[in-house]
Amino acid sequence: MDFLLDEEHEALRESVREFARDVVAPVIADHYEHHTFPYDVVRQMGKMGLFGLPFPEEYGGMGGDYLALCLALEELARVDSSVAVTLEAAISLGAMPIYRYGTPEQKARWLPKLVSGEALAAFGLTEPGFGSDAAGMQTRAVLDGDEWVINGSKAFITNSGTEITALINVAAVTGTTADGGKEISTIIVPSGTPGLTVHPGYSKVGWCASDTHELSFDDCRVPAENLLGERGRGLAQFLRILDEGRIAIAALAVGLAQGCVDESVRYAGQRHAFGQPIGDFQAIKFKIADMQVRAHTARLAYYDAVARLLAGREFKQAAAIAKLHASDSAMANARDATQIFGGYGFMNETPVARFYRDAKILEIGEGTSEVQRMIIARSLGL
Amino acid sequence: MNIVVLVKQVPDSGAERNLRSDDNTVDRESATNVINEMDEYAIEEALRIQEAHGGEVTVLTMGPERAGESIRKALSMGPDKAVHVVDDALHGSDALATSKVLAAALGTVNPDLILCGAESTDGRVQVMPHMLAERMGIAALTGARKLTVDTNGAGGATLTIERQTEEGYEVVTASTPAVVSVWDTINEPRYPSFKGIMAAKKKPVTTLSLADLGIPAAEVGLAGAYSAVVEHAKRPPRQGGTKVVDEGDGGVKLVEFLASEKFV
Ligand SMILES: Cc1cc2nc3c(=O)[nH]c(=O)nc-3n(C[C@H](O)[C@H](O)[C@H](O)COP(=O)(O)OP(=O)(O)OC[C@H]3O[C@@H](n4cnc5c(N)ncnc54)[C@H](O)[C@@H]3O)c2cc1C
Numbered sequence: 001m002d003f004l005l006d007e008e009h010e011a012l013r014e015s016v017r018e019f020a021r022d023v024v025a026p027v028i029a030d031h032y033e034h035h036t037f038p039y040d041v042v043r044q045m046g047k048m049g050l051f052g053l054p055f056p057e058e059y060g061g062m063g064g065d066y067l068a069l070c071l072a073l074e075e076l077a078r079v080d081s082s083v084a085v086t087l088e089a090a091i092s093l094g095a096m097p098i099y100r101y102g103t104p105e106q107k108a109r110w111l112p113k114l115v116s117g118e119a120l121a122a123f124g125l126t127e128p129g130f131g132s133d134a135a136g137m138q139t140r141a142v143l144d145g146d147e148w149v150i151n152g153s154k155a156f157i158t159n160s161g162t163e164i165t166a167l168i169n170v171a172a173v174t175g176t177t178a179d180g181g182k183e184i185s186t187i188i189v190p191s192g193t194p195g196l197t198v199h200p201g202y203s204k205v206g207w208c209a210s211d212t213h214e215l216s217f218d219d220c221r222v223p224a225e226n227l228l229g230e231r232g233r234g235l236a237q238f239l240r241i242l243d244e245g246r247i248a249i250a251a252l253a254v255g256l257a258q259g260c261v262d263e264s265v266r267y268a269g270q271r272h273a274f275g276q277p278i279g280d281f282q283a284i285k286f287k288i289a290d291m292q293v294r295a296h297t298a299r300l301a302y303y304d305a306v307a308r309l310l311a312g313r314e315f316k317q318a319a320a321i322a323k324l325h326a327s328d329s330a331m332a333n334a335r336d337a338t339q340i341f342g343g344y345g346f347m348n349e350t351p352v353a354r355f356y357r358d359a360k361i362l363e364i365g366e367g368t369s370e371v372q373r374m375i376i377a378r379s380l381g382l
Numbered sequence: 383m384n385i386v387v388l389v390k391q392v393p394d395s396g397a398e399r400n401l402r403s404d405d406n407t408v409d410r411e412s413a414t415n416v417i418n419e420m421d422e423y424a425i426e427e428a429l430r431i432q433e434a435h436g437g438e439v440t441v442l443t444m445g446p447e448r449a450g451e452s453i454r455k456a457l458s459m460g461p462d463k464a465v466h467v468v469d470d471a472l473h474g475s476d477a478l479a480t481s482k483v484l485a486a487a488l489g490t491v492n493p494d495l496i497l498c499g500a501e502s503t504d505g506r507v508q509v510m511p512h513m514l515a516e517r518m519g520i521a522a523l524t525g526a527r528k529l530t531v532d533t534n535g536a537g538g539a540t541l542t543i544e545r546q547t548e549e550g551y552e553v554v555t556a557s558t559p560a561v562v563s564v565w566d567t568i569n570e571p572r573y574p575s576f577k578g579i580m581a582a583k584k585k586p587v588t589t590l591s592l593a594d595l596g597i598p599a600a601e602v603g604l605a606g607a608y609s610a611v612v613e614h615a616k617r618p619p620r621q622g623g624t625k626v627v628d629e630g631d632g633g634v635k636l637v638e639f640l641a642s643e644k645f646v
Binding site: 047 | 454455458572573574575576577578579580583
């Protein structure tokens with residue numbers, strides 16, 4: 001039984017912490033304010049190998065594991081969630097499906113540039129009318145000779161419209177199963193394919209420096225060999241991808257929760273009221289102590305889920321618990337940190353205001369909190 | 383090209399730093415220790431030269447056992463191997479003694495180019511490159527904000543630096559072997575990648591003692607130091623400061639204040 005990181009993972013955590021402090025922190029507020037995508041930060045993240053963390057060296061990866069990815073996400077999100085989710089989506093939703101299900105040709109074509117961070121990939125599952133009930137999707141792909149013809153639309157797709165987006169993994173209905181259900185498959189749609197429209201970015205409450213678009217497909221044609229993995233395996237593929245991605249989102253949420261503690265501790269020592277630092281008031285001390293408890297326990301929950309994943313054990317319930325608890329913790333810590341900052345906490349220029357705005361989506365994206373509870377209850381036989 | 387980068391472990395300049403009460407040396411036990419910031423730029427420069435011209439990059443550190451952490455971190459950026467001079471008798475060595483030890487250790491590697499930071503954040507004496515060059519009978523190019531390497535095909539190279547000065551820069555040239563010290567304007571050091579971190583575990587680190595280098599213990603350390611810190615005191619707490627209220631003459635008052643403090 002061991003909750004302690006080995007030296008190498010600890011060193012990675014430190015390296016990403018320094019990167020977040022020196023490279024992300026100075027520029028992110030400006031990108032956030034102006035809703036611009038931080039290309040230069042992403043380029044530097046690529047240079048230090050973050051996009052290649054869980055991939056083997058043969059594709060230019062770092063040969064690390066899922067824990068390495070989670071630690072990097074946590075340290076980034078401790079400073080900013082937009083860059084963290086850009087990395088999370090690029091790996092878990094973008095490159096990982098290709099690594100896991102792609103043909104040797106697909107891997108050789110796409111992975112090197114995704115793994116180096118030169119290019120980003122996205123995953124299009126959610127539709128304007130179907131989110132939690134993803135299997136209800138309406139987007140269809142029909143095989144016409146040696147091409148798939150895709151029609152439909154996708155909503156809220158992260159990383160789908162940057163200048164360096166290379167492809168979108170699109171989940172679509174490709175037929176009917178033997179028992180009359182929907183046959184769902186995943187198809188790789190390269191950016192710029194005629195018939196694919198990337199709509200203007202949304203005006204979001206948070207994650208303002210990350211890239212999110214609605215997509216529509218209008219007789220969008222791609223070669224038949226762009227099918228990712230087996231035909232009809234789409235549902236199984238994205239359930240696996242989402243189970244894993246939940247651990248990554250939990251790590252990101254822990255980063256935000258810990259960032260709230262960091263900022264609060266600093267401010268509590270420096271802000272004075274009634275002739276003393278506000279950190280001398282028990283009301284503030286206890287609030288911060290509770291925040292630390294949440295960040296810490298949420299971290300243990302995701303460590304446990306990663307440990308099960310890495311050991312090849314069943315991790316579905318653990319991942320759902322980690323995601324649910326970590327996003328709750330992030331939300332609660334953001335609320336408390338903003339309270340500790342008083343009026344300044346309500347000003348967009350303070351990091352805690354960004355934390356406050358970024359926390360809510362964690363209870364929604366990659367499976368809402370209700371969906372996590374459904375998964376947990378189901379795993380208990382309910 | 384055979385490059386050695388001098389890397390020193392120092393107490394983090396962003397955290398609380400102290401001198402020891404018993405012998406007035408830097409308290410390295412209770413401090414958070416990091417790689418001297420300027421040295422990271424020297425490592426980066428060495429790696430860039432290696433990428434362009436090939437060769438080997440060796441990290442050289444003199445310091446206690448725990449400086450091994452900084453050596454690992456330096457290696458995780460990309461250098462091939464390291465030499466660690468560690469010996470209890472080195473405690474309290476001044477710059478002269480340190481340069482004697484480093485010069486001897488450099489002799490075991492026989493580098494074409496020695497790169498180092500322009501200063502360390504603990505001592506800040508800026509003399510090491512000069513002392514090393516003097517002891518080794520080679521050129522010193524100090525305070526570089528830019529370094530150009532023109533290889534001559536015979537294993538050597540012409541080194542040209544832009545030497546940063548208060549007014550601008552000077553162009554200085556020397557041929558290898560030489561010592562070059564760099565400022566933080568020269569490049570942007572890379573962050574260790576996970577692959578680099580994993581690889582660093584397996585890179586060779588040679589440890590050398592004073593006996594290995596043939597240097598008598600009496601010539602180094604506190605006892606052998608030419609300079610000594612006799613006593614030290616904490617920096618006095620910051621004073622209240624001066625408030626200038628603008629009653630139409632704010633500008634004049636500001637200038638008077640600056641002049642009285644000899645800032646202008
Ligand atoms: C910024 C952002 C980025 C995103 N990035 C991506 C992306 O890259 N790729 C992608 O495919 N999707 C992405 N999404 C979509 C996200 O995954 C969905 O928004 C999420 O899954 C919820 O779906 P929905 O919005 O349709 O909500 P709905 O499913 O309509 O849910 C509405 C409410 O009903 C609840 N609910 C639904 N069903 C049940 C039930 N059976 N029992 C109890 N309660 C229920 C939900 O929990 C929720 O509270 C992103 C969303 C956002 C906001």
